[in-house]
Amino acid sequence: MPERDFIARHLVPLATAPAARGLADDAAVWAPPLGRDLVFTHDVLACGIHYLAGDPPSDIAWKLLAVNLSDLAAMGATPAGVLLGLGMSAAEDAAWRETFTRGLGRALAAFDVALWGGDTVSGLDRAVLGLTAIGHVAPGGALSRRGACIGDAIWVSGTIGDAGIGLTMARGTIPAAKPLLDRFRRPMPRLALGQALVGVATACMDVSDGLLIDADRLGRASRARLDIDVAAVPVADGPWTTGLDDRLARVTAGDDYELLFTTPADADVPALAARARTPVTRIGTVVAGAGVRALCDGRDVTPDRLGWEHG
Numbered sequence: 001m002p003e004r005d006f007i008a009r010h011l012v013p014l015a016t017a018p019a020a021r022g023l024a025d026d027a028a029v030w031a032p033p034l035g036r037d038l039v040f041t042h043d044v045l046a047c048g049i050h051y052l053a054g055d056p057p058s059d060i061a062w063k064l065l066a067v068n069l070s071d072l073a074a075m076g077a078t079p080a081g082v083l084l085g086l087g088m089s090a091a092e093d094a095a096w097r098e099t100f101t102r103g104l105g106r107a108l109a110a111f112d113v114a115l116w117g118g119d120t121v122s123g124l125d126r127a128v129l130g131l132t133a134i135g136h137v138a139p140g141g142a143l144s145r146r147g148a149c150i151g152d153a154i155w156v157s158g159t160i161g162d163a164g165i166g167l168t169m170a171r172g173t174i175p176a177a178k179p180l181l182d183r184f185r186r187p188m189p190r191l192a193l194g195q196a197l198v199g200v201a202t203a204c205m206d207v208s209d210g211l212l213i214d215a216d217r218l219g220r221a222s223r224a225r226l227d228i229d230v231a232a233v234p235v236a237d238g239p240w241t242t243g244l245d246d247r248l249a250r251v252t253a254g255d256d257y258e259l260l261f262t263t264p265a266d267a268d269v270p271a272l273a274a275r276a277r278t279p280v281t282r283i284g285t286v287v288a289g290a291g292v293r294a295l296c297d298g299r300d301v302t303p304d305r306l307g308w309e310h311g
């Protein structure tokens with residue numbers, strides 16, 4: 001199907017917001033909410049690197065949106081619109097494209113986010129899918145990785161390491177369980193929690209590369225060290241969570257899209273998290289130093305490899 005037919009048939013029906021101008025102009029025009037700070041992010045998903053070629057196209061669309069909304073959540077922002085960059089190969093045939101865009105429509109509706117525009121390219125060797133997400137936050141309220149203070153409590157939302165197990169299941173290495181496959185294919189950005197943390201968290205980021213490597217980044221940005229008790233890190237129930245090695249695998253796996261944040265030790269985080277309907281767990285304390293340290297029964301168990309990094 002030629003590019004213009006694909007856009008007309010599958011993308012124009014999704015681009016209903018006035019800012020998108022029916023995808024009939026060269027760019028979108030958005031009248032932002034008065035007095036708010038605007039927040040921009042862009043993440044790419046590449047076939048074989050971020051998802052498997054056989055993953056359901058509707059789940060790939062969900063993940064592409066969700067990983068970007070997770071970055072807006074980490075900033076405390078409310079999402080408004082997105083620009084979509086579709087770079088596709090011959091493997092993304094007409095059926096793939098139709099299922100992808102239908103799934104994208106459902107994902108946009110689930111998060112009340114508008115498609116404002118984008119670009120479509122075919123003929124690549126492998127699919128590379130980009131998305132820019134734009135949101136807004138109270139002036140000066142955007143969260144940061146830089147503000148953690150010595151003595152602050154360290155918190156994480158949800159459970160950690162599930163997506164890593166889900167990836168192993170998606171590869172067919174171990175028997176599949178839908179909840180963990182979904183953690184890999186359909187992450188759930190913690191938007192309500194991020195917004196509730198504005199004015200409360202001293203530092204915040206989302207966990208994409210692994211809890212330890214991302215904690216290391218937050219610690220370095222704040223010129224402090226995050227001491228994390230790996231036994232306190234919440235994990236999903238199952239037969240695969242037993243010894244220290246399993247725990248270290250989980251806290252270095254990545255693809256979690258949970259929020260890692262710090263607060264003053266006396267902040268009532270459980271009450272705030274309950275209002276945001278998001279489970280949170282205290283996993284450590286900010287101390288003097290730099291980066292991260294993983295502890296188990298008070299012993300330093302920090303592994304050499306802290307998480308995922310692109311080469």
Ligand SMILES: Nc1ncnc2c1ncn2[C@@H]1O[C@H](COP(=O)(O)OP(=O)(O)O)[C@@H](O)[C@H]1O
Nearest residue numbers: 040041042043067070071074205206207208209
């Ligand atoms: N190609 C790029 N051009 C400009 N900025 C980039 C690029 N790649 C990454 N960044 C910026 O570097 C910072 C770290 O990126 P990254 O580790 O991907 O963050 P995240 O894990 O939150 O997506 C972010 O502020 C991001 O916007």
Ligand SMILES: Cc1ncc(C[n+]2csc(CCOP(=O)(O)OP(=O)(O)O)c2C)c(N)n1
Nearest residue numbers: 043048049050051052208209253254255308
């Ligand atoms: C097929 C496949 N293999 C391996 C992984 C593991 N993995 C790939 S990239 C990544 C980190 C997150 O991706 P990145 O592009 O770094 O996102 P960002 O940190 O910018 O949000 C992880 C854990 C995966 N998601 N899919």
Ligand SMILES: [Mg+2]
Nearest residue numbers: 042043044071
């Ligand atoms: Mg990124």
Ligand SMILES: [Mg+2]
Nearest residue numbers: 071074206208
């Ligand atoms: Mg991030």
Ligand SMILES: [Mg+2]
Nearest residue numbers: 208209308309
């Ligand atoms: Mg990364």
